[in-house]
Amino acid sequence: MATSIKNSLILLTFLAFIIIQGFCDCSLNNINIGTVRSGREIKGKPEWEVTVINNCSCSQSKIQLSCKGFQSSESVDPSVFAKQGDSCLLVNGGPLKAFSSVNFSYAWDPPFLLLPSSSLVGHDCS
C-alpha cells in the first residue's frame, strides 16, 4: 500500500515535470543572433551591429556566446558583452527576458561568428 502511494507520487512528479517542461520549452536554440553591417568604419574596420534575441517565452540568463579570438577596434561595453577567454558573457550574466533583445556594436574585419554556447533557462515563463 505504502509502496503504491510512493509510486503514484513519483509518477505525479514525473508528469508535472513533463508539463512544466512543455510550457517552458526554451533552450539555446531560442537564442537568435543577427549581425548586420552598420555602414560605418571605426579605425579602418567595418562596424557590425549585433542583436541577440531570446526568442522564447521564458527568460534566459548567464548567456554565453562562443567568441574565440574576438577583438574590436571600437570599445564594447563590458556590461553588455564581456570577453572571458573563448566565450563572451552577455549582460553581466543577467536575464534576457522573454522575447526581448539586446544589441551592441563592434568593428573588425572579417566579422566574428558568434554562437550561443550556454544559458540558464528561467522559470518565469509568460
Ligand SMILES: *[C@@H]1O[C@H](CO)[C@@H](O)[C@H](O)[C@H]1NC(C)=O
Ligand atoms: C523566433 O522563432 C520563430 C519560430 O521558431 C521564428 O519563426 C522566428 O523567425 C524567430 N524570430 C527571430 C527574431 O529570430
Ligand SMILES: *[C@@H]1O[C@H](CO)[C@@H](O)[C@H](O)[C@H]1NC(C)=O
Ligand atoms: C541598438 O539598436 C538601436 C535601435 O536600432 C540603435 O539605436 C542603437 O544604436 C543600437 N546600439 C548599439 C550599441 O548598436
